[in-house]
Amino acid sequence: MQTPLYHEHVRLNAKMVDFHGWDMPVWYTGIKEEHLATRRHAGLFDVSHMGEITVSGEAAAPFLDRVLTRDIASMARGKALYTFLLNDAGGIIDDLIVYCLEPLTGYLLCVNSSNKDRDLAWMTGQNAEHALIRDMSEAYSMLALQGPAASAILRACLGFDDTGMRPFSFVVTDTPAYGELIVSKTGYTGAGGVEIFLDAGTAPALWHAFTRGGATPCGLGARDTLRLEMGYPLHGNDIDDTTTPLEAGLDFAVDLGKKGFIGEPALLAQKDRGITRRLAGLVVLDRGIPREHCRCLKDAREVGTVTSGSISPVSGKGIALAYVDARIKDGDELLVEVRDRTLLSVVTKPPFVPGTLQA
Amino acid sequence: MNIPEGLRYTKDHEWVRVEDGTVRMGITDYAQHELGDVVFVEIKPAGTQLKAGDAVGTVESVKAVSDVYAPVAGTVTEVNAELEASPELVNSDCYGRGWMAALTLASTPDLDALMDAAAYRAYLEQEAK
Structure with missing residues (x-):
């Protein structure tokens, strides 16, 4: 599948990959350059592959309160929340952001593209309340304008001032040139900025406006290193x-107090029992890069597995997220097995670097 | 795609330059482009004996790690120490300052098995289809 910006990516000579069925750019000029442009100035990401699902009607809030882990009924218009769809065992079917368009009756869910069909099937199967669930992914495009200069670019290109907006808030604004935009103070980079939902037809024009305004086109490669530096998980x-x-x-x-959502009993039981593994951050002291599936050792005993690993373009150090034995504490040293070597690493609570940097 | 004349090429996208009984080697422009930003290069130390096709080291980018293979049999005589501090030379100057290792040339016929620039270009075009 192609996003409305596919031809733009090709024109910019991006290295393209198949990302869960989508032809997406991994990088245009290089991951490091794009990563640093986002931390220091502004990066522009085509994230139109993300899934958009609307849930509406009188039953919308009661239904979402049962399938999502946050308190949905109390959300005010213009508020967004990071939340999960859980299975009965408390496992994460997907992580997503829910946007309250209309209190109690109108919500937009932004889900991982690779999980969208599964999310829809799960929600439809659980929909005893008969909420109206619609897949709007084809109608919506999504751009992420991230970085310390995002506000200035927004102001210059749209006359839009986001400086008073709180994180995880959004506004719906009508523009003459680009139609209706949902501008959300969210992102996956830690660098600040906004994510914008808009009509697929006007997405290329807004993309061009932002690049002319000084934003650097960034691919999925930089998106991944940026989120990993912040310790944000990838489903x-x-x-x-x-x-x-x-x-x-x-x-x-997870609002464990709210009662009655799918997966809650399992989470309460797990909380009672105590967890046996935890997702921890690792910073590598030796020269080398941990990768997914690498084993973590302590005193010659296997104590964990890397789930995401790369190099931090900011610090130049190897960084990773890994499930480790819950008894392992921040500050402990571990060895990470990388091919025929082991890398000395320190368990470190993310973020691994500051989200924004001086230009 | 930069494919200089006068070098020999492998199907794994290494190049070799013959220099008086030794060969200097690295990875091609195509390979560095596919890898993206190179952040680590690890080459086996001088004295390591290799058969053609043995791993002579690894090159790692932000996204991926990949083995580098000896294009010919020989013994490592020199490793490009500059790559330890400046691995990005593999991206910016893959046929020059981004070279990786020098090997003794154990057997001249090994070279005949490698592609010249025209054959490598044709090979890349074939692969792209």
């Missing part, structure tokens, strides 16, 4: 339907 790597939010250290996105 399919660091979290999946066999790991729980408690094990992943994502308790903040």
Whole structure:
């Protein structure tokens, strides 16, 4: 599948890959350059592959309160929340952001493209409340404008001032040139900025406006290194339907007090028992890069497995997320097996670097 | 795609340059482009004996790690120490300062098995289809 910006990516000579069925750019000029441009100035990402699902009707809030882990009914218009769809065992079917368009009756869910069909099937199967669930992914495109200069570029290109907006808030704004935009103070880079949902037809024009305004086109490669520097999990790597939010250290996105959501009994039981593994950050002291599936050793005993690993373009050090024995503490040293070597690493609570850097 | 004349090429995208009984080697422009930003290069130390096709080291980019193979049989005589501090030379100057190792040439006929620039270009075009 191709996003509305496919021809733009090709024109920019991007290295393209098949990402869960989507032809997506991994990089245009290089991951490091794009990564640093985002931390220091502004990066522009085509994330139109993301899935958009609307849930509406009188039953919308009661239904979402049962399938999602946050308190949905109390959301005000213009508020967004990071949350999960869990299975009965408390495993993460998907992580997503829910946007309250209309309190109690209108919500937009932004889900991982690779999970969208599974999410839809799960929600439809659970929909005893008869909420109206619609896949809007074809109608919506999505751009992420991220970095310390994002506000200035938004102001210059759209006359839009986002400086008063709080993180995880959004506004719906009508523009003469690009139609209706949902501008959201969210992102996957830690660099600040916004994510914008818009009509697929006007996405290329807004993309051009932002690049002319000084934003650097960035591919999925930089998106991955940026999120890893912040310690943000990637579904399919660091979290999946066999790991729980408690094990992943994502308790903040679970309102255990609200009662009655799918997976809650399993999470309460796990909380009682105590977790046996946890998702930890690793910073490598030796020269080398940990990669997914590398084993972690302590005193010659296997104590964990890397789920995401790369090099931090900012620090030049190897960084990773790994599930480790829950008894392992931040500050402990581990060895990570990389091919025929082991790399000395320190268990470190992310973020691994500051989200924005001086230009 | 930069494919200089006068070098020999492998199907694994290494190049060799013959220099007086030794060969200097590295990875091609195509290979560095496919890898993206090179962040580590590890080459077996001088004295290592290799058969043609043995791994002579690894080159690692932000995204991926890949083995580098000896294009010919020989013994490593020199390793490009500059790559330890500046691995990005593999991207910026893959046929020059981004060279990886020098090997003794154990057997001249090994070279005949490698592609010249025209054959390598044709090979890349074939692979792209």
